[in-house]
Amino acid sequence: MTVFAALIALAAAFAPASQKASSSALKAFEEELGAQAPLGFFNPLGIVADVLAFVGFLELFVMKDSANGAKPGEFVGDFRNSALDFGWDSFDDENKLTKRAVELNQGRAAQMGMLALMVRDKLGNVEDFFPN
DSSP: OHHHHHHHHHHHHHSOOOOOOOOOGGGTTTTSTTOBTTTBSOOTTSOHHHHHHHHHHIIIIISOOGGGTSOOOSSTTOOOTTTOOSSGGGSOHHHHHHHHHHHHHHHHHHHHHHHHHHHHHHHOOHHHHSOO
């Protein structure tokens, strides 16, 4: 009988204590993408809704190409819409092709840099080859 009482006491000692359920706005996004321990969903200034509204505005009204209702541009991906023009219309055709090629190569270089960072992270033994 004393062994049984000791087992009950042991189970009661390590049983989880009942806690009062509380709701908090901070716990609303704990399972969302980007939520990381120990902070959870980090939004210190409360601007996530404002940022999403701004991005939605840009998508719907500013960044249009011929696929979603704007007049056709000079080339695929021409998002200018006469909103911002830093002299593009004053360039000759050869200069435009040069600038587009430079931009394309910069994008490719950025992609290769990100790929190199991902490969380095996956290797895991970089310190063996390149000690600090």
